[in-house]
Amino acid sequence: MGLELYLDLHSQPCRAVYIFAKKNNIAFEFKLVNLGTGQQFSEEFGKVNALRVVPAMKDGDFTLGESVAILKYLACKYPTPDHWYPADLQKRARVDEYLSWQHMTIRYHGSRIFMLRGLLPTLTGQPIPKDRMDEALEDLQKSMQTFEDKFLQGKPYIVGEKVSLADLVALVELMQPLGTGVDPLEGWPKLIEWRERVKGDVGKALFDEAHETLMKSKISIKALDRNSPMMQQLVKTLQKRYK
């Protein structure tokens, strides 16, 4: 049995794994885990990832969660070009540094915008106050400033001259607000250039394909069953996490 990737492409880390595997021609079976219908709570998926989050990977008997771990595993196991996760210690450390920092900054704030603008108002039937939405965008932009000043620093890519896992992960996260019609990079020419560069490296067709689900989020969110116990529990969890 070959590699299986358990994914829902609404999710940023799922997109990073999907794009990486496809770009590098790594053969895998796409196993959809529909978060909207609670498929992550199925018995079958529980055997793959007890934490019930995506992405998850099954390689023979070996199961693995956490996109950062999955990406590194795939980069090392399969013959992928060095620039994704360089063998050079210092370049590799730069990738690790970004992938560590981004959890509570770009990832968190980008997700928050998607939740506050997209998911939560539809599920609760209540709009989010404007000042909270503005604050969420400001917080993301503070992280983006740090991203520009500390991680990109005028270089074409985070590590230097070539695209790496760091750029891929950063970009999928910064795409998330677009699922609610907001482009956080508007007014940030250097980041827009960086985005175009990374899209070019991934390949426009693959990039667009990976983001198709996200761009149709408004429709898929409307189709959710907001009255189901699972959805109501999810709302409580999200409200706490993204207050």
Add this chain to the structure above:
Amino acid sequence: MALQLYADLCSQPCRSVYIFLQKNNIPFQLKEIRLLVGEQHSEEFQKVNILKKVPVIKDEDFTLAESVAILKYLACKYQTPDHWYPADLQKRARVDEYLSWQQTTLRPQAGNIFRMKVLFPIVTGGPAPEDKMKEAQDELTKVLESFQEKFLQDKPFIIGTEISLADLVAIAELMQPLGGGYDPLEGSPTLTAWRDRVKAAIGKDLFNKAHEAILTAAETLKSLFQGPPETVAAAKASFRKYFK
């Protein structure tokens, strides 16, 4: 020039890096950055790390932040015993998996207990509300359930029979609430046994030395707050961000 470690041992990720360096006899110079008095905001330190956070290492011209990145860099550069960050792809992936997961779960929840027990009273002048404290403790308990069910299970250490970076990072985080007098592992024989095992693998003396600062942080803060008004104001301002 020897490796430089910019750290404050009140900080969990600083402790992981400190312990790892000492345990593996990697020579380094400790440059203390006292977070409680806002030294991370100094102009000099900003030149080292624009993020104004610790830990940071400086290896000749190469500066690196983020403890997870630092630990992996050190393990590979200094070719430390394999068990810390195994060469085997699947074992290594298990370490990576834990180190990623803990960033948004165990780390913030354990840190929150310390902040509520020790920093909150300083900023507000009174103890954290009981219901908020209980909520924080319940959240940490939930996270520890996931830690046990998914990561530790019934193994001696997270990835198997030997200690790795995963256990080191976990234990540093789980010691933080003890700085506020709260033991999150109390009542769990499996987790307290794991903690004892990790302590022993690190070495009791090194472990205790690394944790002296956090276990006396509450007292340090008390005497700080009897100091000059500017220091007090700087410290309060620096903690306030946690309680927006």
